[in-house]
Amino acid sequence: MSVAKDQSAALDRKKLLGDPIMMTTIVVLIALLTLFILYPLAILLVDSFITDSGPSLAVFDRIFQMGSFTTAITNTLAVGFLVGICSALVGLLFAYVEEYVQLKTKFMRGLFALVSMLPVVSPPFVLSLSIIMLFGKAGIITRYVLGIYDNNVYGFWGIFIVQTLTFFPVCYMMLKGLLRNIDPSLEEASRDMGASRWKVFTSVTLPLIAPGLGNAFLVTFIESIADFANPMIIGGSYDTLATTIYLQITGAYDKQGAAAMAVVLLCITLAMFAVQKYVLEAKSTATLSGKASRARMLTTDNSVRIPLTLLCSVCAIFVVAMYICVPFGALFKTWGYDFTLTGKWFAQVFTKYHGLQAFGDSFLLSLIAAPITALLSMVISYLVVKRDFHGRGFIEAVSMLAMAVPGTVLGVGYIRGFSGGLFHTGLLQGIYGTSAILIIVFVVRSLPTGTRSGISALRQIDKSIEESAYDMGADSFTVFRTVTLPLIKESFLSGLVTAFVRSITAISAIILLVTPSTYLITVQINEFAEKGNYGIACAFATILIMITYGAVLIMNAVIRRFGTSRATKADKEAAEAIGTDYVESGQVEEL
């Protein structure tokens, strides 16, 4: 049959060549993905294995000799493990309460919506700022409520609390979807056979979502490991892998060592990503196929309702309070000592600290990156879901791979890969140190989430709709323009805003690549927080949150205004799927 197979392959190739736009798109995409995702990672491997005297493990030997590096590995894994467990549990609590317990007040429902919204609009390190302001040496709670004057929030517990609070909403959104898909009659059957509510939870609900819980744990684990901003601000002397790599470059100027460390970090996240993607993700959806046959009876039993909602409220209010801290941090004269309101921090942002330029640069670069990302991710999802060609697997794998690459690793890869040009030949060296490379990093960092939401949106669209257009005489480009894109415009719009928000709040890869002449908001916040100048940091962060929140508001308004009039069931489901995925993809994992 091999000869016969060749004919079909040859015909498919010819058909592809007869479609020049499609062909060009594929070639350009593969080139871009190779150049800006695979190549920087490959160069890290090359750099760390090949020394002046040929291939050797000398660099790895050297970095594993460093006590600070091995400590960083243990630190990172310890924090990540604990954060993963706690985030999954808190996420489960929230998801369970939302799906199983009757929430009586509008206030409670609002609180839940707010919690799921926050990770979308929040810059990654905001909670670190506020925990310092609440529990630090001059913290309101530690100093004025508890009367402790020398509390040290920096270190393991600081990172742990901040990361848990930052990441649990992601778990909450993931688990909510799973719990919703459990057929209530399973639990009712078990209850009917005499199980107590607790027994139902442990013997039916929990086993059913166990793979999903594992999935949530690993996703958070990966995010925690890859997190740069929080350990940077609140870690103190407690270094994690991401910060160690950063210091290795900016402090020790040891780029080769940093490259090797980045390889180690990459291996850890890739391994977990592989487990998460291929073992748990498949299992977590396989066990819960199909939809709930009807709505679940929500618990009104006060002995369950009151403690659970109380617990959630405390958590939620705590998180919200931490966010509220930030604008006040920018409004008080001296946090912790002088609580008179002042506009001086906001004023100083613009008069002394290049505020206008920073916002201008960040805004402009993100504004350029967002449409590129949104369009690219839609094109990639279209190709992956709807077309069959050689290289499809490659495109899908590489754009998903970017999800498992921590920003710090990518940053080091770009330094090694482009500062001396391609393979240190000077080719393409021109883009290093320019705004172009920052835009490229923004795009690469947001591409996986955009692609993932695009893929799930496109999977909802019957393949034959596009085939029918193709059959009626439209070429690939026309099909994409007149059919695919209009059908997924919500997903496209939310991809646009998500990419914008992610870009404008990005820091981990950017901080390694930004030049002194470019001011970015996140880099400024990091700098002032490092210096302990919280007033300025908070002022920057407040304005940043306002920008991102504004972007999300505009997007929602646009979707409502131009949202389609299609109201078939499938479409509604698609819209819902996009909606949840939007929040999921907006998870602001600042890897």
Added chain:
Amino acid sequence: MAKEKKGVRLDHISKIYQDPKTKKDFYAVHDVSLDIAPGEFVTLLGPSGCGKTTILRMIAGFESPNEGEIYLGGEPINELTPNKRDTAMVFQSYALLPHYNIFDNVAYGLKLRKVPKDEIAKKVTNILHLVGLDGMEDRMTNQLSGGQQQRVALARALVLEPGVLLFDEPLSNLDAKLRVDMRNEIRRIQQEAGITAVYVTHDQSEAMALSDNIIIMKKGVVQQMGDPLTVYYEPANEFVADFIGESNFLRGTLAEKDGHHGQATIEGNPVDVSNVGHLNVGDDVTLVLRPEAAALADEGVLPCTVTLSRFMGNYHNYQVKVGDTLVKITDFNPKNHKIYDVGDEAFVAFGPEDVHVL
């Protein structure tokens, strides 16, 4: 009305797929050669997985054949992409463009062909009249019933005046009554438009009602090709006999032969048969006996015991045992016939022309 009726010819077409589980290659379509005349209505009929839809998708260009060449109106089209082929397909799920109204759905292909605006309007109005959707131009697709959506899908394909119209189980999402109405409509419109049509279905009554010719497939291989009468009364093999209508298979040997006539021995009983020219005395024979072609009587060819007797309204249903062979008999309009009960001894009665010899 079609610009030009085009015939479709498949020349030794094969398609190989890989089993996703076992990773083994298998033939989804194996060495299929067909010649469909211009203006003909041909149905590909078979159980799911028999390769009928694959053939349709190869004609449309969504799949590429591993072996062989496909011709449309005499031209080889293997290398053409679907948008360059003079085919139009009606999809099982209708595949209407949900963000367009009815007019824009039907006009979509015409716009791509840069037909002038006023001409598009005229053509769309005409075709919507043909399918009975006058005045529905501004509706959105989700405001239509299943049958109406089906008509839009048909209009959208017809308006392009394609060389060949392809149908992929277009009626399977409709309820039973609508299905009967729509299949009559499709036949009427195809005849009026005089367009070549290839229709895929697993529903034998649809195939019977619609087609000039029926192609019966099993596991990627064509079993029989012929008009509805031929495939029903002269099935090529047991699969065809069983797939189209109901059949009893009476197995035995050929005892005597005189030209085309002969005598077979079934469960020890002599049975006169005709059309045995292709067999020799002593050969195994299988007689295909349709349940409605046999009668239950006090005298007849094969002695039997009644094992099931059910009155069904417009017919009476029997199952009888002839030796070890189970035979189904359908008695239409049984009102004035003798009714046999379970356990009764009787005979299965039929003439030599009532059975088909395999």
